[in-house]
Amino acid sequence: MVLSAVPQPTSQPGSRMSRQQQHRTPLKLTDNVVEVKSKFEAEYRRIALKRNGPGGFTEFYRLLQNIHRIPGVDVLLGYADVQGDLLPINNDDNFHKAVSSANPLLRIIITKSEGEHVVLPTDSLQRRKKGLGLTGLRTSGSDSTRSKNKPGLMIGLPQNFRQISSIIDVDILPETHRRVRLHKHGTHKPLGFYIRDGVSVRVTSQGVEKVPGVFISRLVRGGLAESTGLLGVNDEILEVNGIDVAGKSLDQVTDMMVANSHNLIVTVKPSNQRNNVVHRGSKTSMGNSGSVGSAGSAGSALSHDSPSPASQSNPITASNSIAEGDSDDDDDDGDLILENDCLTPYESHRVTNSNNTNLNRPLPQSVSLPNSVGASLSDSSVLMSNHNGNPAHTSSSSQESMREDGNIITL
């Protein structure tokens, strides 16, 4: 990057100007410091961490307890990653991962640990306003789960993994079908499968009928599809993002899948029917969404009893409202828009650099996302930190790995 990394003397919080400039914060990345903004209940703290030597998890944990003045309280740490997912910090590894992926700032969310029942909801940052009409079903189902407070199966905290796939709508689909959601975002893995034309056998009132169908023909080794274990060769594809593929040509289905590739939901009829979900009596006893981490094997497809996501009563989710507006299921609002005309001081610079290929970078986070996490978050956070004063100053710690820097803390 040739662009100058001038620390921004931006002291007009909330103003349009500062917001614009904040989107340019990658400029500051040259500094060896990571901004950390941590939130506990309604309070925010801002600190700085050395990128190179942030220290270990326990130190960090203690530091946060200190600056939030909750030394004795058992808490869980989570951070919002670039895709807006809330990921846990509970060991050195994922702490370092969090620090290194901070771009530009690391947002920490601290929640009180309430025994073992509280887990980080994997889906909490992806509010579905639409889709397959799943939201309603899911919340009602999860409410009942919660009210019964059934111990059930527990899935441990996802260890530094992001959800990449899930089985959904188990309760409304026939047992022989499986609806799989693949989350392409965030991973650089290819989706990695091929489809083909084939013949499917249907049982109709006239008897058995052969109809053309579309099947998975191949899984690419190391691809997303293969790593989930939820899709297999010769699985018949029935729906793509809720749209029936019957009567559509292979090319049409291909185009539909590619067009939905950022958030692909395929309903398949697995060729191997042995791993099917078995309904256990009560429909609502189980959660409706199962999730399989990338570490998950094919067998884990059975364990679809995951913590209920996105229910209002969940304190974690409530505090996660910072991530509102994230819309990774809506590709379009992820369009990258470079508005050079707003960048008056840099204009000449920009123009001369115009054949730089900076636009071809695949990572969206470096440039302004109009409705994205970055924008809404930074806005609200600026206001918040102003209301609360700047407590980070007072709670400065003596640990060497931490360092305060007024320039960086102020936004």
Add this chain to the structure above:
Amino acid sequence: MKRFRRHGQESQRDRLKQELFQFNKTVEHGFPHQPSALGYSPSLQLLAIGTRSGAIKLYGAPGVEFMGLHDENAAVTQVHFLPHQVELVTLLDDNSLHMWTLRAHKGLSELMEIGRFTLTGPPGAPPSVTRVTAVLAHSSGELLLLGTEGGHVFIVEVPGFRELEERNISLDQVASSVPDDYIGRRNLEHIEALQENPVNPNQVVIGYGRGLMVIWDLEKQCAIQHIPATQQLESVWWAEDGGYILSSHSDGSYCRWMVSVEEVNEEEEEKSDIPYGHFPCKAISKIIQLPTQEGPPFLLFSGGMPRASYGDRHCITVIHSKTHVALDFTSRIIDFFAIREGPQHIGDPSALVVLVEEELVVIDLQTEGWPVIQTPYLVPLHSSAITCSHHVSAIPLKLWERVIAAGDLQSTHYSKRPWPITGGQNLAPDPPQRDLLLTGHEDGTVRFWDASGVCLYPMYKLSTAGVFHTDADPNDNMNQGTEGEWPPFRKVGCFDPYSDDPRLGIQKIHLCKYSGYLTVAGTAGQILVLELNDEAAEQTVEAKVVDLLQGQEGFRWKGHTQLDVREEPVLFPPGFQPFSLVQCQPPAVVTALTLHSEWKLVAFGTSHGFGLYDYQQKNNVLIKCTLNPSDQLAMEGPLSRVKSIKKSLRQSFRRIRRSRVSLRKHHVNNAAKLQEANARLEAELAEMELAPVQRKIEARSSDDSFTGLVRTIYFADTFLSDSSHNTPSLWAGTNGGCVFAYMLRLPPVEHRADEPVTAQSAKEIQLMHRAPVVGIVVLDGHGAPLPEPLEVAHDLARSPDMQGSHHLLVISEEQFKVFTLPKVSAKMKLKLTAVDGSRVRRVGVAWFGSSRSEDYGESGLVVLTNQGDVHVVSLPTVKLQVHYPCVRREDVSGIASCVFTKHGQGFYLISPSEFERFSLSTRCVVEPRCLVEVPLLSGSSTQRRPKPDVASSAHRNARQDGEDAEVLQEIQKSLEGDQTSFLENNVKSAVA
């Protein structure tokens, strides 16, 4: 309540949609693909062409055309009009006969099939017995004589196809009477020809393949005369006075046989000739002879060329007195006929009509030198392959006249005589406006067609080859002929598919109809700016080279080289004359082009980037490289024709090698890393190619190939940087889903010539879904698309609303997306692919007028998808309105060739030589409306008139008594009444 109201609104919207949109395929322009049969009715003055795909097309006066399609997908082998009637019979490849008629319905004639028939032989007979080889429509209009491969003649009553078994002429009947000394009497072979005696309808000549001809009396059912020709027979012609018969043979000879009036004595061959003799000749496939009032007759025959030296020529020889010309056509001759003068069409021959495989040529036989008459329809669009097309609606009269004037100067070699085929009446109202269709061709020409009405008429032809050095010899004239050459060849026809240099091919065209500025761009990255000039001018065209790579390194262009520009001044004839040339470097095909005549700017794009050129100052304003560094394919130039062959060869070699490698790979594990990576890549490639039924599902990424290819480029005067000042702007969209916007600063008009135009990068939008951007439109404050440049200045469009906020509409292959301006943020979208699985292939902005109220209309987007469906998408709300299936999904070239008009019509190629015209609008429909009436034949025996469309009447016997005639007259009257009331309706609706 609310729900009810909304429902009401929806139904109201549905009603409105019905008033606005309606889909029709209206007419086919151009020359039918693979014609296989020709027919002509002198009494109706109609020409019929049958094609190998089973289509039958009738043409009369310009604007009078009919089209029918046989259900069977078989080639039409013969077309015969029933004499003096509106029926015609077609014979198909599958041996079925079909009866068609022109039936009047609401004052317009329609071509419809009214019967079909297949000969059935006696049980157990081989199929050859009934395989029809010759058809004669008897002049009575009631009989059809069918000669078969088995040598029998079947007689069938028409139009009902009733076999008259007792009158059949069997081979045995004929063979028994054949003179004993005739060599081939044991096997007469199939029936090659059937001809009626022009003066005695009871006599027909039956020509057998072996050569024997028999004159048969239909009344007495006996042979009158035997003509013992010994060469394989090709065709027979009975001279008009009935006095002699001409026969043509497979050895290139023709013979003249006298017909004896006394039915007894056998006449000898009077005259035999091999016109191009001495050495072996090819067959004369058809011969006709026509008398003239005074002087010698015209003799016309096809073929007969010396086999060794000219066996590959497609010739028709015309001999009249001392004039002897061998018309040399560029494609195979299907059939020909002559048109004769006079009310009865029995006068002197006036024109020779020749159907060859790729065009219809009409020769004026009455003007000295027998010039060609320009055809008003059936023009071969593909005289050089069409590479692109561009439609301009509502041409101002002035430009129209200037283009016509320029075109007239080019067509001086055509005959001045009017078009000789004049059947039917064209009842279509005059076209409401003048529309121009421009087609770019592979040989570097641009043809201008009058697309206002049913006939796609050639107006003017622009050639850009003169600007460049080409391999072609400029003295290579089509019409040259050496003195004293034998045979006396003369080249006719304009079909010439051989291009001197494929780099000359025209890829993009943009015409400003107000200023007369035209820009065309071609295969080798050449962009020409042309101006309409009524005078010839000699000028040098200076080339400006644009380096689109802009310092991008590591690429090597492997495609064709750029064209060499002539440095000396070139003389340009009146018409569009080039004055500015831009050559892109690398010389990749130009993929996007636009011209703004008010700003005097041309913008263009290739697979490497885009540029902006100021054609007043002849200066480059902006060059932008859009190339992705990881995109290697873009550099190879695979879009070039020559290259693609090479590439596919290389890939097939790779494939072979690959299969060997994969066998070995199991044993050799320690391969170098690079090699492994290469192998994997190749494996993937091979896999994709070897298994075409498999499709990869992968998100688009920035390193896909051709992401930098510029798909669309657009000028707009809009609010790019702030909401209070509109500025000129340039927009470009790429294959990788990226949109670039530049703010343009134009100097004031008085300094336009000396102050530079500048462009400043203002915005870049990367669509998250990364689908190729195929269209960019800016909508004004009312949600209407911005008008074309100069449109407002000419008072032809309402000036755009500059008060309200503008919106940017980006059309990708997958989505329609509306953004706000000047701050770009997504506002609305329509996902096409994610829901439908189809992708946008072609898109245009059109205005749809309501059929009910004159002053209501809407703008909309017209979209053609890769599924071949057309959609109308509303503006500015981007909602799907209607969709219709239009082109076959598999017809990729048809989909790619589609062009939309500004008033909801469109054209696409249904074959290399034919445009199908379709209309989505209820108000703008160009379709043939014509009426064909039965010619009144003075004192002729039986004759029918167009029948009302009552099914039973089709089978009614043709006999009419006085009563019937009266009834028919009444019907006729009522039909005419219908017609006038229809016209009135038309007027009314126009007034309303």
